Amino acid sequence: MAARPRIPSSDSFEWQQVWKAPVSLKVVTTAWKVLKQRMATCDNLQRRQVLISSSEARCTLCKLNEESIEHLFFDCQKAVEIWNEILIWIGKLAVNHHTAKDHFLAFTNLGRKEDISFLTCVWICTIWCLWKLRNGCKFNQELWSKDKMIAEIKSRLWSWRMAFDFKTPATVFRRWCAAANLSG
Template sequence: MATCDNLVRRHVLNTSPETDCIFCHSQMEDLEHILFLCEKTGEIWNAFLRWIGKSSALHHNAKEHFLAFIGLGNKAETRFLTGLWISIVWSIWKERNNCIFKQGVWNKDKLVLEIKMKLWCWKMIFKLEAPVLDLQAWLSLEGILS
Protein backbone atom coordinates (compact mmCIF):
# COMPACT_ATOMS: atom_id res chain seq x y z
CA MET A 1 0.00 0.00 0.00
CA ALA A 2 1.14 3.52 -0.72
CA THR A 3 1.53 4.57 2.89
CA CYS A 4 3.97 7.38 3.61
CA ASP A 5 6.60 5.04 5.06
CA ASN A 6 6.59 3.03 1.81
CA LEU A 7 6.87 6.17 -0.30
CA VAL A 8 9.77 7.48 1.82
CA ARG A 9 11.54 4.09 1.58
CA ARG A 10 11.19 4.20 -2.23
CA HIS A 11 12.42 7.83 -2.29
CA VAL A 12 9.11 9.10 -3.70
CA LEU A 13 8.66 11.36 -0.66
CA ASN A 14 11.07 12.96 1.75
CA THR A 15 10.39 12.68 5.47
CA SER A 16 8.39 15.75 6.46
CA PRO A 17 5.35 16.72 8.53
CA GLU A 18 3.26 15.69 5.51
CA THR A 19 4.37 12.08 6.01
CA ASP A 20 2.87 11.97 9.50
CA CYS A 21 -0.40 10.18 10.20
CA ILE A 22 -3.17 12.27 8.67
CA PHE A 23 -5.41 11.56 11.66
CA CYS A 24 -3.24 12.08 14.75
CA HIS A 25 -0.09 13.74 13.34
CA SER A 26 2.00 11.99 16.01
CA GLN A 27 4.24 9.74 13.92
CA MET A 28 5.05 8.68 10.39
CA GLU A 29 2.19 6.92 8.70
CA ASP A 30 2.62 3.22 8.15
CA LEU A 31 -0.02 0.57 7.58
CA GLU A 32 -0.12 -0.76 11.14
CA HIS A 33 -0.28 2.74 12.59
CA ILE A 34 -3.02 4.05 10.33
CA LEU A 35 -5.21 0.95 10.71
CA PHE A 36 -4.53 -0.30 14.24
CA LEU A 37 -2.26 1.90 16.38
CA CYS A 38 -3.48 5.44 15.75
CA GLU A 39 -5.47 6.79 18.69
CA LYS A 40 -8.17 8.01 16.27
CA THR A 41 -8.66 4.70 14.48
CA GLY A 42 -8.40 2.94 17.85
CA GLU A 43 -11.60 4.79 18.76
CA ILE A 44 -13.28 3.13 15.76
CA TRP A 45 -12.14 -0.36 16.77
CA ASN A 46 -13.28 0.24 20.37
CA ALA A 47 -16.66 1.54 19.19
CA PHE A 48 -17.20 -1.65 17.21
CA LEU A 49 -16.01 -3.89 20.02
CA ARG A 50 -18.69 -2.25 22.18
CA TRP A 51 -21.20 -2.55 19.33
CA ILE A 52 -20.71 -6.32 19.15
CA GLY A 53 -20.52 -6.63 22.93
CA LYS A 54 -16.94 -7.91 23.08
CA SER A 55 -13.71 -6.72 24.63
CA SER A 56 -10.21 -7.57 23.55
CA ALA A 57 -6.67 -6.31 23.23
CA LEU A 58 -6.11 -6.66 19.50
CA HIS A 59 -2.78 -7.18 17.74
CA HIS A 60 -0.99 -4.51 15.70
CA ASN A 61 -0.02 -6.86 12.88
CA ALA A 62 -2.79 -7.01 10.23
CA LYS A 63 -2.96 -10.81 9.99
CA GLU A 64 -2.90 -11.32 13.76
CA HIS A 65 -5.42 -8.50 14.26
CA PHE A 66 -7.79 -10.11 11.77
CA LEU A 67 -7.48 -13.57 13.33
CA ALA A 68 -8.00 -12.20 16.86
CA PHE A 69 -11.00 -10.14 15.73
CA ILE A 70 -12.84 -12.96 13.98
CA GLY A 71 -11.96 -15.21 16.91
CA LEU A 72 -14.14 -13.04 19.17
CA GLY A 73 -17.28 -14.85 18.05
CA ASN A 74 -18.46 -18.40 17.65
CA LYS A 75 -18.31 -20.31 14.36
CA ALA A 76 -21.68 -19.00 13.18
CA GLU A 77 -20.52 -15.38 13.70
CA THR A 78 -17.24 -15.75 11.77
CA ARG A 79 -18.64 -14.48 8.43
CA PHE A 80 -20.27 -11.50 10.13
CA LEU A 81 -17.06 -10.61 12.00
CA THR A 82 -15.02 -11.04 8.82
CA GLY A 83 -17.37 -8.65 7.00
CA LEU A 84 -17.17 -6.19 9.87
CA TRP A 85 -13.35 -6.30 9.96
CA ILE A 86 -13.11 -5.78 6.20
CA SER A 87 -15.62 -2.94 6.36
CA ILE A 88 -13.70 -1.17 9.15
CA VAL A 89 -10.30 -1.52 7.44
CA TRP A 90 -11.69 -0.43 4.06
CA SER A 91 -13.53 2.53 5.57
CA ILE A 92 -10.48 3.72 7.53
CA TRP A 93 -8.36 3.53 4.37
CA LYS A 94 -10.99 5.42 2.36
CA GLU A 95 -11.21 8.06 5.09
CA ARG A 96 -7.42 8.40 5.09
CA ASN A 97 -7.50 8.98 1.32
CA ASN A 98 -10.38 11.43 1.67
CA CYS A 99 -8.43 13.45 4.26
CA ILE A 100 -5.25 13.46 2.16
CA PHE A 101 -6.61 13.98 -1.35
CA LYS A 102 -9.88 15.83 -0.76
CA GLN A 103 -8.98 17.77 2.41
CA GLY A 104 -11.61 15.85 4.38
CA VAL A 105 -11.82 16.15 8.14
CA TRP A 106 -11.79 13.22 10.59
CA ASN A 107 -15.25 12.57 12.02
CA LYS A 108 -15.47 9.43 14.15
CA ASP A 109 -19.24 9.40 14.44
CA LYS A 110 -19.74 9.81 10.70
CA LEU A 111 -17.26 7.01 10.00
CA VAL A 112 -18.93 4.65 12.51
CA LEU A 113 -22.31 5.34 10.90
CA GLU A 114 -20.92 4.72 7.41
CA ILE A 115 -19.41 1.40 8.51
CA LYS A 116 -22.67 0.29 10.12
CA MET A 117 -24.62 1.25 6.99
CA LYS A 118 -22.13 -0.60 4.75
CA LEU A 119 -22.32 -3.68 6.94
CA TRP A 120 -26.15 -3.49 6.97
CA CYS A 121 -26.13 -3.62 3.16
CA TRP A 122 -23.59 -6.45 3.11
CA LYS A 123 -25.62 -8.30 5.73
CA MET A 124 -28.66 -8.21 3.48
CA ILE A 125 -26.80 -9.02 0.25
CA PHE A 126 -24.59 -11.81 1.59
CA LYS A 127 -27.01 -13.06 4.27
CA LEU A 128 -24.44 -12.66 7.04
CA GLU A 129 -25.32 -14.30 10.35
CA ALA A 130 -26.40 -11.43 12.56
CA PRO A 131 -29.48 -10.50 14.50
CA VAL A 132 -32.38 -9.62 12.22
CA LEU A 133 -33.19 -6.12 13.35
CA ASP A 134 -34.72 -3.12 11.72
CA LEU A 135 -32.26 -0.53 10.51
CA GLN A 136 -32.84 1.89 13.41
CA ALA A 137 -32.11 -0.84 15.97
CA TRP A 138 -29.05 -1.91 13.95
CA LEU A 139 -27.63 1.60 14.07
CA SER A 140 -28.24 2.25 17.76
CA LEU A 141 -27.92 -1.12 19.48
CA GLU A 142 -24.77 -2.11 21.37
CA GLY A 143 -23.84 -5.68 22.18
CA ILE A 144 -25.47 -7.18 19.08
CA LEU A 145 -23.50 -10.43 19.41
CA SER A 146 -23.70 -10.71 23.19
Protein backbone atom coordinates in the same frame (compact mmCIF):
# COMPACT_ATOMS: atom_id res chain seq x y z
CA MET B 1 -18.92 -7.87 -9.21
CA ALA B 2 -15.77 -9.03 -11.00
CA ALA B 3 -14.91 -12.72 -10.99
CA ARG B 4 -12.41 -13.61 -8.31
CA PRO B 5 -9.43 -15.79 -9.13
CA ARG B 6 -9.12 -19.19 -7.49
CA ILE B 7 -7.52 -19.12 -4.05
CA PRO B 8 -4.35 -21.24 -3.94
CA SER B 9 -4.64 -23.91 -1.26
CA SER B 10 -1.38 -22.75 0.33
CA ASP B 11 -2.86 -19.32 1.22
CA SER B 12 -3.27 -18.57 4.88
CA PHE B 13 -6.47 -18.74 6.90
CA GLU B 14 -6.87 -14.97 7.06
CA TRP B 15 -6.61 -14.54 3.30
CA GLN B 16 -9.14 -17.30 2.68
CA GLN B 17 -11.55 -15.70 5.17
CA VAL B 18 -11.10 -12.28 3.56
CA TRP B 19 -11.55 -13.74 0.09
CA LYS B 20 -14.83 -15.45 1.02
CA ALA B 21 -16.34 -12.24 2.40
CA PRO B 22 -19.43 -11.10 0.48
CA VAL B 23 -18.07 -7.68 -0.45
CA SER B 24 -16.80 -6.02 -3.61
CA LEU B 25 -13.44 -6.92 -5.09
CA LYS B 26 -11.90 -3.50 -4.35
CA VAL B 27 -12.81 -3.81 -0.67
CA VAL B 28 -11.38 -7.34 -0.46
CA THR B 29 -8.24 -6.16 -2.26
CA THR B 30 -7.77 -3.35 0.25
CA ALA B 31 -8.02 -5.80 3.17
CA TRP B 32 -5.59 -8.15 1.42
CA LYS B 33 -3.10 -5.30 0.91
CA VAL B 34 -3.29 -4.47 4.61
CA LEU B 35 -2.69 -8.11 5.59
CA LYS B 36 0.18 -8.42 3.10
CA GLN B 37 1.75 -5.06 4.10
CA ARG B 38 1.26 -3.66 0.59
CA MET B 39 -0.87 -0.55 1.15
CA ALA B 40 0.43 2.74 -0.27
CA THR B 41 1.10 4.19 3.16
CA CYS B 42 3.85 6.79 3.45
CA ASP B 43 6.42 4.37 4.85
CA ASN B 44 5.82 1.91 1.99
CA LEU B 45 6.01 4.71 -0.59
CA GLN B 46 9.32 5.89 0.88
CA ARG B 47 10.68 2.34 0.70
CA ARG B 48 9.75 2.37 -2.99
CA GLN B 49 11.73 5.62 -3.29
CA VAL B 50 8.70 7.83 -3.85
CA LEU B 51 9.74 11.22 -2.55
CA ILE B 52 7.57 12.31 0.36
CA SER B 53 8.40 15.22 2.63
CA SER B 54 8.61 14.51 6.35
CA SER B 55 5.44 16.56 6.97
CA GLU B 56 3.53 14.52 4.37
CA ALA B 57 4.80 11.27 5.92
CA ARG B 58 2.94 11.96 9.17
CA CYS B 59 -0.33 10.18 9.88
CA THR B 60 -3.13 12.15 8.28
CA LEU B 61 -5.49 11.36 11.16
CA CYS B 62 -3.42 12.16 14.26
CA LYS B 63 -0.50 14.07 12.69
CA LEU B 64 1.82 12.65 15.38
CA ASN B 65 3.56 9.56 14.02
CA GLU B 66 4.89 8.38 10.69
CA GLU B 67 2.14 6.76 8.65
CA SER B 68 2.52 2.99 8.40
CA ILE B 69 -0.02 0.21 8.08
CA GLU B 70 0.35 -0.65 11.76
CA HIS B 71 0.00 2.94 12.88
CA LEU B 72 -2.81 4.01 10.54
CA PHE B 73 -5.08 1.01 11.09
CA PHE B 74 -4.23 -0.21 14.60
CA ASP B 75 -2.09 2.20 16.68
CA CYS B 76 -3.32 5.69 15.74
CA GLN B 77 -5.48 7.01 18.58
CA LYS B 78 -8.24 7.79 16.04
CA ALA B 79 -8.21 4.20 14.75
CA VAL B 80 -8.16 2.81 18.30
CA GLU B 81 -11.27 4.90 19.07
CA ILE B 82 -13.03 3.37 16.06
CA TRP B 83 -12.04 -0.20 16.99
CA ASN B 84 -13.19 0.39 20.58
CA GLU B 85 -16.59 1.66 19.40
CA ILE B 86 -16.96 -1.33 17.08
CA LEU B 87 -16.12 -3.71 19.93
CA ILE B 88 -18.77 -2.05 22.11
CA TRP B 89 -21.26 -2.32 19.25
CA ILE B 90 -20.71 -6.06 18.80
CA GLY B 91 -20.59 -6.59 22.56
CA LYS B 92 -17.03 -7.90 22.80
CA LEU B 93 -13.84 -7.10 24.66
CA ALA B 94 -10.44 -7.49 23.04
CA VAL B 95 -6.80 -6.54 23.29
CA ASN B 96 -5.62 -4.23 20.52
CA HIS B 97 -3.02 -6.09 18.44
CA HIS B 98 -0.49 -4.04 16.51
CA THR B 99 0.04 -6.08 13.35
CA ALA B 100 -2.58 -6.64 10.69
CA LYS B 101 -2.47 -10.43 10.85
CA ASP B 102 -2.61 -10.60 14.65
CA HIS B 103 -5.38 -8.01 14.78
CA PHE B 104 -7.41 -9.86 12.13
CA LEU B 105 -7.01 -13.26 13.79
CA ALA B 106 -7.86 -11.93 17.25
CA PHE B 107 -10.85 -9.95 15.98
CA THR B 108 -12.37 -12.75 13.92
CA ASN B 109 -12.02 -15.18 16.81
CA LEU B 110 -14.06 -13.05 19.22
CA GLY B 111 -17.20 -15.08 18.64
CA ARG B 112 -18.34 -18.58 17.89
CA LYS B 113 -17.40 -20.42 14.72
CA GLU B 114 -20.61 -19.25 13.05
CA ASP B 115 -19.67 -15.62 13.81
CA ILE B 116 -16.37 -15.68 11.88
CA SER B 117 -17.91 -14.62 8.58
CA PHE B 118 -19.68 -11.64 10.16
CA LEU B 119 -16.61 -10.62 12.19
CA THR B 120 -14.49 -10.86 9.03
CA CYS B 121 -16.89 -8.48 7.28
CA VAL B 122 -16.76 -6.09 10.25
CA TRP B 123 -12.94 -6.13 10.19
CA ILE B 124 -12.82 -5.61 6.41
CA CYS B 125 -15.38 -2.82 6.56
CA THR B 126 -13.52 -1.01 9.33
CA ILE B 127 -10.25 -1.24 7.38
CA TRP B 128 -11.99 0.01 4.22
CA CYS B 129 -13.63 2.95 6.01
CA LEU B 130 -10.38 3.94 7.75
CA TRP B 131 -8.56 3.91 4.40
CA LYS B 132 -11.30 5.98 2.78
CA LEU B 133 -11.19 8.44 5.68
CA ARG B 134 -7.41 8.70 5.43
CA ASN B 135 -7.65 9.46 1.72
CA GLY B 136 -10.49 11.94 2.23
CA CYS B 137 -8.50 13.80 4.89
CA LYS B 138 -5.25 13.69 2.90
CA PHE B 139 -6.58 14.65 -0.53
CA ASN B 140 -9.96 16.35 0.02
CA GLN B 141 -9.46 18.11 3.36
CA GLU B 142 -12.25 16.09 4.98
CA LEU B 143 -12.46 16.28 8.75
CA TRP B 144 -12.22 13.45 11.25
CA SER B 145 -15.51 12.46 12.86
CA LYS B 146 -15.74 9.34 14.99
CA ASP B 147 -19.55 9.37 14.88
CA LYS B 148 -19.57 9.70 11.09
CA MET B 149 -17.08 6.83 10.77
CA ILE B 150 -19.09 4.51 13.01
CA ALA B 151 -22.29 5.37 11.13
CA GLU B 152 -20.59 4.63 7.80
CA ILE B 153 -19.25 1.28 9.01
CA LYS B 154 -22.67 0.22 10.32
CA SER B 155 -24.42 1.42 7.17
CA ARG B 156 -22.02 -0.43 4.86
CA LEU B 157 -22.28 -3.62 6.89
CA TRP B 158 -26.07 -3.35 6.81
CA SER B 159 -26.13 -2.94 3.04
CA TRP B 160 -23.70 -5.85 2.55
CA ARG B 161 -25.83 -8.02 4.82
CA MET B 162 -29.03 -7.14 3.01
CA ALA B 163 -27.38 -7.69 -0.38
CA PHE B 164 -25.64 -11.00 0.35
CA ASP B 165 -27.25 -12.72 3.35
CA PHE B 166 -30.57 -14.16 2.28
CA LYS B 167 -30.81 -16.69 5.12
CA THR B 168 -31.08 -14.15 7.92
CA PRO B 169 -34.38 -12.42 8.49
CA ALA B 170 -34.39 -8.70 7.82
CA THR B 171 -33.67 -6.60 10.88
CA VAL B 172 -34.81 -3.06 11.46
CA PHE B 173 -31.89 -0.77 10.65
CA ARG B 174 -32.18 1.20 13.92
CA ARG B 175 -32.04 -2.03 15.92
CA TRP B 176 -29.03 -3.14 13.84
CA CYS B 177 -27.22 0.14 14.60
CA ALA B 178 -27.97 -0.18 18.31
CA ALA B 179 -26.28 -3.58 18.68
CA ALA B 180 -24.96 -6.06 16.17
CA ASN B 181 -26.52 -9.48 16.42
CA LEU B 182 -23.84 -12.10 15.98
CA SER B 183 -25.00 -15.28 14.23
CA GLY B 184 -28.18 -13.89 12.85
